[in-house]
Amino acid sequence: MTFADGIWQQIFSFDHYGELLALVRNSLIAGAALGLIGGLAGIFVIMRDLPFAVHGISELSFAGASAALLLGTNIVAGSIVGSLLAAGVIALLGTRARDRNSAIGILMPFGLGLGVLFLALYKGRAANKFGLLTGQIVAVDTPQTAWLLGTSAVVLTALVVMWRPLTFAGADPDVAAARGVPVRGLSFAFMIVLGLAVALSVQVVGALLVLTLVVTPAAAAARVTSSPVLLPLLSVVFAVASIEGGILLALGSSIPISPYVTTISFGIYVTCRFVGAHHARRWGSRTAAPQPA
Template sequence: MEHRLADVGHHLFSFDITAHLLSHDFVQQALVAAALLGLVAGLIGPFIVMRQMSFAVHGSSELSLTGAAFALLVGFGVGLGALIGSALAAALFGVLGRRARERDSVIGVVLAFGLGLAVLFIHLYPGRTATSFALLTGQIVGVGYTGLTMLALVCLLVIAVLATCYRPLLFATVDPDVAAAAACRFTRSGSCSPRWSGWWPPRRCRSSGRCW
């Protein structure tokens, strides 16, 4: 019994297998990709939750499959196609779902239509079936240097945008009504015209009654 417990303890605290796995390039790339995704998710996650846009994020990530399937069908980079598909989906959600009460309905319709297109593109792909259906699941260990480079560039872009507009974005997220009111300049007649599209607050209010 003691010998068996010692053997279990030896295998439990042995890191030889872990060290062997970490020596492979694909494991290292997967860990770096996971760290980058965790960093970006931690930065934008609070804004998504406070804005109640979880379904929109889910829809845009799912519709990356449509872009990837189309890219596979026409013969260019799958990663770039997935990125374009997510961006187009996010743009559609923003244009068609401006009202909060209509947002979920728009996302559901666009998501169903986009996934239908993805299945159609996969069906029309003339190559190996395993290659096309691998898009449905994906594997982080298959990121590769090209995908990792693209992921790092996108993460840097997201961090740069957040660093540029963090305070006004936080203001518009926490209290959108006050942020929308602060975005208007008020004249002496009491009329209000948009000044900064909901992002950058006015810097100074002059004595003439106009807020710039």
């Protein structure tokens, strides 16, 4: 076997695939739920220009999960606690974009440093440490699945309740405030919901690549449509396709799941960008065409 064949076998291996597929039922269920909330939350992340906040929250989520791993408690719960703390701090200190970005810039290295400290103190399996950074949903067990699905239901319910006022406030916050929409309170509530969504997404691709689930699908969908119905629908479809595809491709390999999820998500974005540019050129040429006399 050549070196290239060995690398290929590590990345894509479908030996005993049918037997392995039965072991990831929980992962596929949890992945569908996380794709749903990631795709929906991402719409407002793009609308409110919060991708940097997502990354900042993920660092504290990593710290919380690392602390839970060190203490031998539920990792998902630890991740959620860390995310909620970060989201609350960002929401309270970030009334303006400059303040928000400064707060995030302070939180990110602090959270990452804490996470590294906790992992250095942890004496268990190295795979558990690595999984917090790169994702480990293929190994999701029944208790973790229950946590993921329960928290996903909370996030989904909150997004449904806040959807219309969030859309209004995101489009024109001044007019929304004049119409009686509690813009500041709504912004705080969304940051908490975003914290939960990020904590769950960390379980899939790890803390370092969480943007690929909460930002990339929505950004891809926005390239091909501005419809208030199609935009969230496509965002969810893209997120679910990235997660489920990543799980299925990673199943037979020795590579962590995150490269597969991020590659699929990035491929979808590039495709949507080309499609959007093509449609823009076509409609532009039609508009510029001379009208018959």
